[in-house]
Amino acid sequence: MSAGRTLELICPAGTPAAFRAAIDAGAHAVYCGFDDETNARNFPGLNFSRDEMAEAIKYAGRHGAKTLIAINTFPRAGASRLWSSAVDDAMRLGADAVILADLGLLDYASRRHPALRLHLSVQAAAANADAIAFYARSFGVKRVVLPRVLTVQEIAAINRDIEIETEVFIFGGLCVMAEGRCSLSSYATGKSPNMNGACSPASHVVYREEGGELVSRLGGFAIHRVAAGQAAPYPTLCKGCFQAGDYRGHVFEDPASLDAASLIPALAKAGVTALKIEGRQRSRAYTEAVVRSFRRALDAHAEGRPIPASELRDLTEGQQTTSGAYRKTWR
Amino acid sequence: MEQKKFTLTVGPLQFNWPADAFSDFYARVADEAPVDRVVIGESVCSKRAPFYANRIPDAIERLQRGGKSVVLSSLILVTLERERRAARDLFAQAEHEVEIDDLTLMNYVKPETVFSIGPMVNVYNEATLAFLAGKGARRFCLPPELPFASVEVLAAAAAKCGAASELWAYGRIPLAISGRCYHARAHGLTKDSCQFVCARDADGLTTRTLDGVDFLAINGVQTLSHKYCNLIGDLDRLAKAGVTGLRLSPHSGDFTGVCRAFADAASGAVSPREGLLRVRRAAPEAAFSDGFLFGDFGAAPLAGA
Numbered sequence: 001m002s003a004g005r006t007l008e009l010i011c012p013a014g015t016p017a018a019f020r021a022a023i024d025a026g027a028h029a030v031y032c033g034f035d036d037e038t039n040a041r042n043f044p045g046l047n048f049s050r051d052e053m054a055e056a057i058k059y060a061g062r063h064g065a066k067t068l069i070a071i072n073t074f075p076r077a078g079a080s081r082l083w084s085s086a087v088d089d090a091m092r093l094g095a096d097a098v099i100l101a102d103l104g105l106l107d108y109a110s111r112r113h114p115a116l117r118l119h120l121s122v123q124a125a126a127a128n129a130d131a132i133a134f135y136a137r138s139f140g141v142k143r144v145v146l147p148r149v150l151t152v153q154e155i156a157a158i159n160r161d162i163e164i165e166t167e168v169f170i171f172g173g174l175c176v177m178a179e180g181r182c183s184l185s186s187y188a189t190g191k192s193p194n195m196n197g198a199c200s201p202a203s204h205v206v207y208r209e210e211g212g213e214l215v216s217r218l219g220g221f222a223i224h225r226v227a228a229g230q231a232a233p234y235p236t237l238c239k240g241c242f243q244a245g246d247y248r249g250h251v252f253e254d255p256a257s258l259d260a261a262s263l264i265p266a267l268a269k270a271g272v273t274a275l276k277i278e279g280r281q282r283s284r285a286y287t288e289a290v291v292r293s294f295r296r297a298l299d300a301h302a303e304g305r306p307i308p309a310s311e312l313r314d315l316t317e318g319q320q321t322t323s324g325a326y327r328k329t330w331r
Numbered sequence: 332m333e334q335k336k337f338t339l340t341v342g343p344l345q346f347n348w349p350a351d352a353f354s355d356f357y358a359r360v361a362d363e364a365p366v367d368r369v370v371i372g373e374s375v376c377s378k379r380a381p382f383y384a385n386r387i388p389d390a391i392e393r394l395q396r397g398g399k400s401v402v403l404s405s406l407i408l409v410t411l412e413r414e415r416r417a418a419r420d421l422f423a424q425a426e427h428e429v430e431i432d433d434l435t436l437m438n439y440v441k442p443e444t445v446f447s448i449g450p451m452v453n454v455y456n457e458a459t460l461a462f463l464a465g466k467g468a469r470r471f472c473l474p475p476e477l478p479f480a481s482v483e484v485l486a487a488a489a490a491k492c493g494a495a496s497e498l499w500a501y502g503r504i505p506l507a508i509s510g511r512c513y514h515a516r517a518h519g520l521t522k523d524s525c526q527f528v529c530a531r532d533a534d535g536l537t538t539r540t541l542d543g544v545d546f547l548a549i550n551g552v553q554t555l556s557h558k559y560c561n562l563i564g565d566l567d568r569l570a571k572a573g574v575t576g577l578r579l580s581p582h583s584g585d586f587t588g589v590c591r592a593f594a595d596a597a598s599g600a601v602s603p604r605e606g607l608l609r610v611r612r613a614a615p616e617a618a619f620s621d622g623f624l625f626g627d628f629g630a631a632p633l634a635g636a
Contacts, residue, residue: 074455077477077484103434104458127410130418130438138437149510154410177507177554178408180453183476184506184547187556187622187629192476194453215542219628222540238507244538244549247517251538251549252509325510331522 006302007264008274010068010167011291014046014281019056021288026295029066031099032056032280033197038086039070040123041280042197054093066096072121073197074102074180084108091116099145100124101180110139119167120144123180123194129161136164143167145276147178148258151328152266159271168267171290172278174258174324176238184237189219200236207232259321261294264301267326336566337597338576339366339590340472340497342450343374343404343430345505345550345580347530350383356581357390361397364590366579369394370430372404374449376512376551377414378525391427402428407451408508408552409435430472437466445469450499450578451508455481457488464492472578475499475560479572479624486573495575500562501589501610502580503535503548503555504629513549522552533583545618546630558630561619563596563606588613607633 011027013019022030033039035047048056057067069090075083083105090098091113098116100106101123109116122145126132135141143165146155159166177184179193186192189204204219209228216224216235223235233239238252258278260267267275275298277290297307324330341360344353360369371390373380391401409418421429422439431437432449440446447470454460454471463471471489473482473496482498489496512522514529514536529536535548535555548555562569562577569577577597579590589610596606610619622631 074453075458077456077481077488080456080458102453102455102459103462104456104460107462108458124434125408126434127408128415128435130415131409131433131435134434134438149408150410157412176511177509181407181451182507183474183504183623183629184554186476187504187506187547190626190628194455195476219630221544221546221630222542225541241541242538242546243541243543244513244517244536248541251513251517252554253511328523329521331511331515 005268007268007272007298008167009291009294009298010274010276012172012277012280012282012287013056014041014043015284016048016052016056018282018284018287020059021284022291023060023063023065025288025291027065027291029068029096029274030056030060031068031070031276033070033072034086034089036082036086037076037195037197038073038083040072040121040193040197041070042073043202043281046281050089050093053089053095057094061094068097068099068119069095070099070121071105072099072101072123074123074194075105076195080104084112087113087116097142106135106139106141114140117142121180122147122169125178125180127178129158132158132162132164136162143273145169148175149178149325152263152270152326153328155267155272156270165273166271167274167276168272169258169278170260170264170267170275171294172258172282174253174256174278174322176253182238188221188237200234205235254320254322256320256322258324260323260326261297261307263323263326264297264307268301336570337574338368338495338497339594339597340368340370340402340576340578341366341590342472342499342502342578342580343370343372345375345503345553345555346533346535347376347379347382347527347551348533349530350386352533353383354386354390356586358393359587360590361390361393361399363587365594366399366590368402369399370402370404370449374404374407374432374451375508375553376529377406377411377417379527379529379551380417400428402430402447404430404449405432405436407432407505408510409433410510431468440466442467448472450475451505454485457484460485460488460494461492464489464494468494470495470497470576472497472499472576475504476623476629479568482569482574482624483572486575489575490573496573497576497578498562498569498574498624499560500577500579501593502559502582503557504560504623505553505555506547506629507554509552509554512552513554514551517549525551556620556629557618558620558622558632559614559617560621560623561607561610561617561633562621562624563593563610564603564633565621565625566596566603582614582617584616585613
């Protein structure tokens with residue numbers, strides 16, 4: 001096996017502790033957000049104050065790593081100031097790039113801060129070379145995070161056609177819908193990823209025992225029913241069990257998480273620049289373990305050694321995994 | 332004479348109907364529906380398009396004879412090479428306005444092109460609306476998940492740009508689009524071998540919770556609300572907010588009856604209450620909602636219903 005191109009490892013951090021852990025474990029870049037509704041992981045107790053962000057950026061800089069700030073929800077009509085000041089602050093604090101999804105905000109950032117590097121968030125769902133060309137031409141976007149609806153072959157074709165970098169998800173939670181274009185959560189709870197940075201929020205989850213079964217509900221809608229005593233999965237809407245015609249089960253997706261570690265060589269060959277780990281809501285210990293393992297895998301790939309697959313398997317903690325849309329049969 | 336408050340638009344048919352049903356539907360809309368605009372063409376799944384593509388020219392001609400302006404719809408999610416080609420071809424013709432439902436198409440817009448923005452483009456704020464208006468967008472059908480407070484701001488912003496603002500006013504609401512086909516999955520198939528099982532459900536396949544509560548409806552790669560959005564009781568508020576258009580999304584049954592009810596309620600010929608009764612008669616199976624606009628969550632029942 002010949003040595004591969006070095007891929008960048010982009011790692012999540014929901015807290016300053018997880019941020020430092022990710023850097024120490026070998027992240028090339030860490031992405032994170034401010035502690036408000038400007039980012040798509042707007043969970044209680046998560047994310048960074050301005051001061052914490054400043055510290056984090058310094059820490060990353062000292063270790064030769066980059067900080068990418070996700071400002072990737074869609075600004076609320078009449079309240080855009082919260083979002084534009086997040087972009088201003090990212091610039092002021094010295095972020096290496098901001099990850100944006102909204103056209104208006106991209107327009108603002110590219111005009112106001114021409115030196116600020118722009119990445120296109122997966123929430124923009126730019127799924128082909130033409131959409132990507134539009135963002136690159138209009139706003140000078142330098143990198144696009146591809147939506148999780150594409151096969152490896154399609155990603156390769158996109159990279160042949162575009163002039164900017166691509167980043168793809170390699171591990172963690174898996175959206176089965178085109179990101180940034182899903183209102184399932186707000187249909188059930190009123191809280192949406194696009195507007196509030198929250199999907200299937202814990203504030204709307206209820207677990208209740210009913211007739212020997214444990215039911216988990218989201219906004220009053222039953223998402224799972226398991227025998228009492230069994231662990232009830234978190235009621236993420238698109239991973240729920242429903243009845244559609246004669247089919248009863250996981251109508252949209254099994255409660256599986258993405259693990260595309262085995263596809264690292266194929267993704268590298270497809271021209272991808274960076275691999276992204278999902279999970280800003282995860283613990284510091286999890287972040288550290290996943291990042292360390294993937295850094296080893298990428299180093300192995302870069303040096304032409306086989307990827308240590310068994311180690312990566314341990315990180316899924318017995319949960320079912322899938323390589324998602326990267327393989328055509330998933331569709 | 333009562334001043335006309337809203338432009339009525341029939342949105343693209345979201346479902347996979349047989350070609351004859353497709354032709355019959357548009358013939359009836361052309362002849363019987365008191366609407367101003369009709370958006371026509373496949374927006375959900377490119378695999379469906381070949382079945383009725385040859386029926387579209389006749390449908391357009393008949394709609395135009397019926398006094399409707401015709402707008403060509405585009406795919407919500409463009410990934411395949413042939414889908415990109417089809418999207419590009421939409422702008423190669425100059426005869427009809429195009430409704431952009433995926434920003435992919437912005438790559439083909441020329442400086443002089445006038446187009447409209449469909450409900451699946453994320454227009455959540457004034458800056459985005461102004462950006463697109465600056466590129467030639469003259470009409471915005473706003474995202475269905477927006478709350479009324481945002482609609483008020485955006486309708487005003489659209490007016491400022493000289494653009495029309497339209498709301499999803501009737502029909503099952505598109506909630507999500509995917510690379511995966513859920514109809515195929517529910518029948519033990521995959522998207523590539525789907526056998527077009529989505530054609531069995533004229534209005535989508537209702538998806539129930541394990542409590543037996545009707546919740547969602549799957550439509551191939553698309554997921555819809557089980558409930559039908561129905562804003563017929565809210566028209567005064569919408570007019571006051573400056574909304575200028577209403578979108579009626581096609582369903583089986585007496586759809587032209589729904590169009591007539593909306594036209595009469597919009598003109599003030601019937602009361603909102605009478606309008607609602609007429610829509611109920613035209614679609615007796617449907618459960619209605621205006622939750623995204625006025626409720627705490629999207630599936631919330633009609634206020635006062």
